[in-house]
Amino acid sequence: MKKKKEKNQVLNILSYIVIILIAVIAAQHLNVVISGSMEPAFYRGDIVAIEKTSMFGLQEFNPETDVHTGDIVVYNAKWYPDPVIHRVISESTDTSGQKYFVIKGDNNNAPDPLVVLPSQITAKVLTIGNKPVVIPLIGYITIMIRGL
Template sequence: MEIDYKEILSYAIILIIVLIAAQHLNVVVSGSMEPAFYRGDIVLVEKANFFGIHEFDPNSVEVGDVVVYNAAWYDQPVIHRIINITDINGSTMYVIKGDNNDRPDPYYVKADQIREKVVTFGDNLVVIPKIGYLSLWLRGL
């Protein structure tokens, strides 16, 4: 039996590409951002720090950007929209809110809490509808 190193290398490259792509997809677990995206949708994200690669700078996010951040009030990362940027005692703070929520999230957010930003194409968020339901089901959500 002969080993085909080109075939093994091609499978390894495909596996690496799939693993990198999977790290840039985020399953939506609630309806807090409707109608921008819904529970079970998947959003494409860029990362503030992907193994030392900075795909975007959390200090450069703007009002209207949808970000994934480590919330002080919830034990999982939250995907919501920046609705205001303010300065408090010399620190830039972000007011963040789910589009479908009545009120902003309960605490200001600092740039170092922002992990990811949802990718836009033109003015549209990059969303893959509904295929995240399998992930939600497997995770018991």
């Protein structure tokens, strides 16, 4: 009886560890939308599911080869302090062979002010049937806490 109780305790602890790991991984694959620049694809306060370039040292996708026109990406802009979530509207290569992207918010009139290098891209928004995976409005909690 005592061994069975100990075994159950070990299984319970392992279950909690697995649940915590899943929660940590899931949380790392969600991004809060802080502006309306991508409306109507998603709105301020929504949360989008993302695929990171790498997590815990494991590469999930390569921006050099896995980002294409039409993809929605998260990148570190040189012109804005927070990560930006916008759509790739074109991709090209300069004369030295360096690939770059022109990126724009769906709700913006003009592309972002600077081209984006693959090294600036940190994540890609997950899509199902070309529609982003979105959890509506839940991100407002984070927006209020951060004062955005």
